[in-house]
Amino acid sequence: MINQKLNFLMAEENLAIPLSKALRLTSMTNIELVNEIQKVNELAYQFSLPEIKLNSRVIDIPNQIQKNWLNILFAEKEQEIVYSEKERQEIIFLLVFMENDYYSVFHFQEFLHVSKNTILNDLRKIREQIELYHVRMVYSRKQGFVLKGSEENIRLLAYKFLSNILMSKQGTRLITKAYFTESYSYYQSIRQRLFETIELYNLSVVPSRLDEMVYYVAFLLKRILKYSVKVKKVDQKLLSSLTSYQASVHFLASFTQLKDQQMESYYFTIIIMTILQGEIRDNALEFLLNCASQMIHEVERLTAIEFQNYRKLLLDLFYHLVPAYFRIRFGFFIENVLVDEIKVQYEEMFEITHIALHPLKLLIQENIPETEIAYFTILFGGAISNEKERKKANHLKALILCPNGISSSLIMKSELQELFPQIDFIEAKSIESYYSNGEMQDVDMIFSSIPIQTEKKLYIIHPIMTHIEKSVLLRTVQKDFIFPKVFLPTVNEIVDAILPYVDIKKGMTKEKIYHYVQNKLVKDMKRKVDDRPMLSELLTKEYIRISDEKMDWQTAIRQAAKPLLDHEKIEESYIQAMIKKVQDYGAFIHIGKGIALPHARPEDGVNKIGISLLKVTQPICLLDDPAHEVQLFICLAAVDNETHLRALSSLTKILSNKEYLNQLLQAQTIEEILNIIEKGENE
Numbered sequence: 292m293i294n295q296k297l298n299f300l301m302a303e304e305n306l307a308i309p310l311s312k313a314l315r316l317t318s319m320t321n322i323e324l325v326n327e328i329q330k331v332n333e334l335a336y337q338f339s340l341p342e343i344k345l346n347s348r349v350i351d352i353p354n355q356i357q358k359n360w361l362n363i364l365f366a367e368k369e370q371e372i373v374y375s376e377k378e379r380q381e382i383i384f385l386l387v388f389m390e391n392d393y394y395s396v397f398h399f400q401e402f403l404h405v406s407k408n409t410i411l412n413d414l415r416k417i418r419e420q421i422e423l424y425h426v427r428m429v430y431s432r433k434q435g436f437v438l439k440g441s442e443e444n445i446r447l448l449a450y451k452f453l454s455n456i457l458m459s460k461q462g463t464r465l466i467t468k469a470y471f472t473e474s475y476s477y478y479q480s481i482r483q484r485l486f487e488t489i490e491l492y493n494l495s496v497v498p499s500r501l502d503e504m505v506y507y508v509a510f511l512l513k514r515i516l517k518y519s520v521k522v523k524k525v526d527q528k529l530l531s532s533l534t535s536y537q538a539s540v541h542f543l544a545s546f547t548q549l550k551d552q553q554m555e556s557y558y559f560t561i562i563i564m565t566i567l568q569g570e571i572r573d574n575a576l577e578f579l580l581n582c583a584s585q586m587i588h589e590v591e592r593l594t595a596i597e598f599q600n601y602r603k604l605l606l607d608l609f610y611h612l613v614p615a616y617f618r619i620r621f622g623f624f625i626e627n628v629l630v631d632e633i634k635v636q637y638e639e640m641f642e643i644t645h646i647a648l649h650p651l652k653l654l655i656q657e658n659i660p661e662t663e664i665a666y667f668t669i670l671f672g673g674a675i676s677n678e679k680e681r682k683k684a685n686h687l688k689a690l691i692l693c694p695n696g697i698s699s700s701l702i703m704k705s706e707l708q709e710l711f712p713q714i715d716f717i718e719a720k721s722i723e724s725y726y727s728n729g730e731m732q733d734v735d736m737i738f739s740s741i742p743i744q745t746e747k748k749l750y751i752i753h754p755i756m757t758h759i760e761k762s763v764l765l766r767t768v769q770k771d772f773i774f775p776k777v778f779l780p781t782v783n784e785i786v787d788a789i790l791p792y793v794d795i796k797k798g799m800t801k802e803k804i805y806h807y808v809q810n811k812l813v814k815d816m817k818r819k820v821d822d823r824p825m826l827s828e829l830l831t832k833e834y835i836r837i838s839d840e841k842m843d844w845q846t847a848i849r850q851a852a853k854p855l856l857d858h859e860k861i862e863e864s865y866i867q868a869m870i871k872k873v874q875d876y877g878a879f880i881h882i883g884k885g886i887a888l889p890h891a892r893p894e895d896g897v898n899k900i901g902i903s904l905l906k907v908t909q910p911i912c913l914l915d916d917p918a919h920e921v922q923l924f925i926c927l928a929a930v931d932n933e934t935h936l937r938a939l940s941s942l943t944k945i946l947s948n949k950e951y952l953n954q955l956l957q958a959q960t961i962e963e964i965l966n967i968i969e970k971g972e973n974e
Contacts, residue, residue: 293334293364294319294327295479301360302476306352313350331356334363361471365464370404374461379403380417381452382465383410384438387428388449389513391473393435402468424448442520446511447622453507454626466506473513481509484542492538497614500566500625508562512546519551520558527557532575535563564617568610579616582650583608589647590671592882593943594936595890595927604674611670612651615663620655625662632755633665637672639940644668646947673705675932687714687772690747692739693754703754707738710761711768735772823934824900826941826972827965833858834903835961844913844921845870848889851905851924858901861928865896869926878913885922885956886946887913893930900935901928902942906958922956945971 299316300308310321317324325345332342340359344351362368374382383399392398399410418428426440426448438445456462470478482505489496522530530536539559549555583605591597598604618625634641644667648659689711691703704716717734736748743749748771750764786804795804834854842850848869855861868891873880880887905924913919925942929935945951951971958964 292366293330294323295364297327297331298360298364298475298479300350300352301357302474303352306354306357308350308352310345310348310350331363334366338362338368357475360475361464361468364467367464372461372464374403374465375459376413376416378456378459378461378465379405379409380413380420381456382469383413384417384421384428384452385449385456385466385510386469386472387436387438388445389469389510390437390517391513395430395435398435402472421448442518443622445518446514446520449510450507450623453510454503457503457506458626470509478506478509481505481512484545488538488542491541492534494535494538494563495568496566497568500614504562504566508559515546515549515551515555517550519549519554522554522557522561529575530557530560533560533564534573535567536560539563561617561621562623565614565621565623567614576613578654579612580605580609582616582654583612585650586612586647586667588879589649590643592879592888593643593647594675594932594939595888595929596675596932597892598674600674607674608667608670611666615666616651616655619651619657619659619663624660629755630662630665633668634661636755637668639936640672640675641665641668642940642944643936644671646943647671669705673708675936676705676708687711687736688734689714689716690719690734690737691716692719692737692741692743703738703740703752706754706756706761707752710765736768823937826902826938826945827968829900829902829938830904830942830968832961832965834901835964836903836905837908837959837961837964838905839908841909842907842911844873844911844915847905847907847911847921847924848873848926851889851903851926854903855901855926855928860897860899860901862896862898865891865928868892868895873913878916878919881913881919881921882946884946884952885910885920886952887919887921887924888927889924890927890929893928897928897930899928900930902926902935902938904964906955906964941968941972944974 294317296317296319300306300313303316308316314321314324319327328343328345328350335342335356338359340355340363341353343353343356356363382403386392386399386402387394396407396410396414399413400407403410414428421428421438421440424440424444424447426438426444428436429439430436453466456465459465467478485505485508536556539556543549543552543556543559587598587601587604587608617623641664645659645664648664648667652659689707691707693703704718707714707716714736734747736750737743737745738750738752740752740754742751750767752764753760756764786801786808790801790804795801836850836854838850849866852861852866852869856863856866869880869889872891873889878887880889882888903926905926907922907924910920910922913921927935927939945955945968948971951967954967955964958967
C-alpha cells in the first residue's frame with residue numbers, strides 16, 4: 292500500500308515541488324521517497340495515468356495523479372467499488388457529524404455514486420437507528436442536514452459508527468474519502484500531531500486502538516468548532532489530575548477556534564484514556580489498582596485458586612483495567628469479534644469472571660458489556676493456565692508477538708500454552724521491542740498474528756484458533772521440532788479417505804465437500820471435548836449433609852469436609868489447612884449471600900477431586916463476625932487449577948441465580964438440594 296505521508300504532497304497547490312520541501316513534508320529519506328513514488332508510478336501505469344517525474348531538484352506531480360489520488364492510494368478505481376448499505380448509512384451520519392460542508396441528498400448521491408431513491412432509503416434507516424438514542428437528523432435549505440439531540444449521544448454514535456465502518460471491507464477507503472473532502476493532508480496532519488503529543492508525554496497506548504482514536508479525533512475536530520459537551524465536575528477533578536489531561540491541553544492548543552476549549556480538554560482526556568495501557572505511576576488511578584486487587588481476590592475465591600505470581604497478574608490486570616474503566620464509564624463500547632468464540636471455548640471462566648467483576652460494576656455503577664467481560668476472561672484464564680506445573684524437559688522457547696495490545700496477546704498465549712505445554716512462552720510488547728531486544732530473539736520459534744521479517748521459524752496464527760487450525764498448527768510444529776502430540780486429521784485427509792467408498796451426487800464436487808466438511812467440523816467442534824466432571828457428578832447424595840445442630844465455624848468446616856474424608860478424597864491435614872487459612876487470612880471463604888467455600892491447596896492433602904456440602908439451619912458466623920453469617924458450607928478439594936472449574940462454574944451460576952439460591956437456603960432435604968443442582972446445571 293502507498294505510504295499516506297505522500298498525502299502532504301498531493302495537498303500542495305503547486306504540484307512542482309522542490310525535492311527538499313517534499314522530504315521535509317513527508318519526513319522520509321531520499322530513498323524512501325523514491326521507492327514510494329515508484330509504487331505510485333506502477334499504479335499510474337495500470338490506470339493509464341501520466342507518471343510522477345522526479346529529478347535531483349524537483350518532483351513534478353501531474354494533475355491527473357492528484358485527481359485520482361484516492362484510487363491510487365487504495366489501488367482500485369472508485370467506479371469499481373460498491374459500498375454496502377450499512378457502510379453508506381454510517382458514513383452519511385459521519386459526514387453530517389463532521390459538518391465540513393453543506394450536505395443534501397444530492398451531495399450524498401455524488402459522494403456514494405448511488406441513486407436518489409437509494410439515499411432516501413439510507414436516510415430513513417439511519418434516522419430510525421439514531422432515534423433510539425434520542426438523536427435526529429434534520430434538513431433545512433439554509434444548513435442542509437444537521438444532527439440534533441444530546442451532544443454526548445451524538446458523539447458516542449459517531450464513535451460507534453466509525454468503529455463499525457473500520458471493520459468493514461471498504462471501511463478505511465470510505466473514511467479516507469470523507470477526510471479528502473477537507474484536504475488530502477487533513478487526516479495525516481492530525482495523526483502526526485497526535486503521535487508527537489503521545490511521544491512528548493510518554494504515553495503508552497494500545498496500538499490496535501490508536502488508529503481508531505485518531506480517525507475519531509479527525510472527525511471530531513471539525514465538529515467542536517461549533518458544538519461542545521459538558522463533563523461533570525466530579526469527572527473533571529479526576530481527569531484534570533491525569534498526565535493525559537496535560538497531553539490533551541497541549542494537543543488542542545493549536546486549535547484556537549474551539550467552542551469550549553476547557554470542556555474539550557476534559558473530553559479529549561477521556562478519549563485518550565480509552566486507549567492507554569495503565570500507568571502505575573499515575574497516582575490518581577490508584578483506585579483502579581485497588582479495584583484490580585479486589586477482582587483478583589474474587590477470582591481466587593470463586594475458583595478456589597491462589598495465584599502465586601500475584602504481582603504480575605495485578606499489573607497485567609491494571610494495565611487492561613484502566614482503558615476498560617474509561618470505555619465503560621463514558622460509553623465508548625468496543626467491538627470484540629471474538630466474544631462468541633470466547634464464551635464457547637472458555638464458558639466456565641466467562642461465568643466466573645462475570646461475577647468476579649462485581650467490584651468494577653460497583654465502581655462504575657453500570658453493567659459490564661460482554662465484550663469487556665470476554666477480554667477479562669482471557670486475562671484470568673491465561674493467569675490460571677500459568678499456575679499449572681509444566682514439564683520443561685525439552686527447554687524449547689517461543690516468542691508470542693501480537694501488536695494488538697495486552698488482551699489479544701493473552702488470548703494467544705492461553706491458546707498456545709494449552710497446545711504446547713512443553714514450550715516456554717515469552718511475550719513481546721510490540722514489534723519494535725522485538726527488533727530492539729536481543730534477548731527476545733534467543734528463541735526457537737515465533738508465533739505471531741502478523742507477518743514479520745525473521746530468521747526464526749515463524750507461525751502466523753489467529754488469537755483464537757478453530758480446532759482445524761489447531762490441528763494444522765500441531766502438525767507443523769511437530770514436524771519442525773519433533774515432539775509428540777495427539778492431533779486431528781485435516782479436512783482433506785478425512786475427505787480423501789472417505790471418497791473412494793462413496794458415490795458423489797450430481798453437481799457436488801470434491802471442493803464443495805471439503806468446504807462443507809470443514810464448516811461442519813468447525814461448528815461441531817467449537818466446544819472443546821470436556822471430560823472434566825460436572826457438578827452433579829461430584830456433589831452426589833453421599834456428599835451432602837443437613838444439620839440443625841448449633842456449632843462454631845471450625846466445626847462447620849469439619850462437618851462439611853467429613854464426606855470427603857470418609858471417601859478418602861482428602862486427608863485430615865486438608866481440613867486443618869482450610870481452617871488455618873481462615874485464621875490467617877480472614878473470612879475470605881465467604882463469597883456472600885450466606886455461602887462459604889472452604890478450600891486449601893491441592894498439596895495440603897487432596898487425593899482426588901471432590902465437592903461436599905453442609906447446610907445448617909442456624910446461621911454460623913465465620914470468625915464470630917456477624918458480618919459473615921453462613922448457611923451453606925461448600926467444601927472443595929481440587930487436584931489442580933482447572934479440573935474443578937467446570938463443576939465450579941455450574942455452582943457459581945446456580946448461586947448467582949436468586950431463585951435457585953433462595954431454594955437452596957430453604958431446602959429441608961437432600962433430595963431438594965439435588966433437584967435444584969440438576970435444574971441449575973441443565974439450564
